Amino acid sequence: MVYLRLRPRVPPTLPRASPPTVFRTFTPRTLLPFNGLNNTPVYLAVRGQVFDVSPGRNFYGPGGPYANFAGRDASRGLACGSFDEEMLTKDLDGPLDTLEGLGEEELEALRGWEERFSEKYLVVGKLVPVGSEEAKGAE
Template sequence: MALKNSYAIATPLNISIFLILLTIVYLRLRPSEPPKLPQGPKPIVFQTFTPRTLLKYNGQDNSPVYLAVRGKVYDVSSGRNFYGPGGPYENFAGRDATRGLACQSFDEDMLTKDLDGPLDDCADLSPDQLENLNGWIERFDEKYLIVGKLVPFKKTDFH
């Protein structure tokens, strides 16, 4: 004798619901693409600069902003609003800023005039000026990347 109210499990509605649930479970558990890391900045190659070759890194035309202190060349581009065009320290961009920082002066006469001459050894700085300079060097060492060294121009160097 057959049951009058027999229920079939494999009805079109049940199959549809089962397929929808199976799809949802698959979409939740399927492996996702690995996360893509953002590209880092271009690597900076440590370079040797002369006062003349450093000059082009003054921030003009969106170029990097470099300055030198005691022979170390720093990339101060992240402080462009201070060291780049229009900033309070813009005179130092692309230049040896050693004497100006030591003397706390932004005057043009603090900058090396002869770009092909010897570097300023700053031998005449007072103890207070040297202490001030060392404070700047500590600040730059902590905050900015050293991208090179500043050396005097030699007659054998090519432009």
């Protein structure tokens, strides 16, 4: 009885939960729409990890200097410091870029980018090739 009389009328407000981050599996094709157009988030993949780079929309969003990486596997381009089209996986339904042919210096540069992205952005999923066991349900 005492409790019923004395209990606070207004339930204590809980801190608002941050939006849940759903870890998803992407293929190069399902990653493609996440390029910041039509207000979509901006995602890019680095060595199989998909980062939400939306806070860096000025870099990767439409019209940004690195917009070519949006919705794509940016690994090779980052490693080589190149925006050339051939840095990007052409066949979105084919195998992932194995980074074959890259030298030690380029791989070192890529590790540097990965480190920077891991500190700055959230990982929202992983990139897998179309047709792989892991891609089931992601296509």
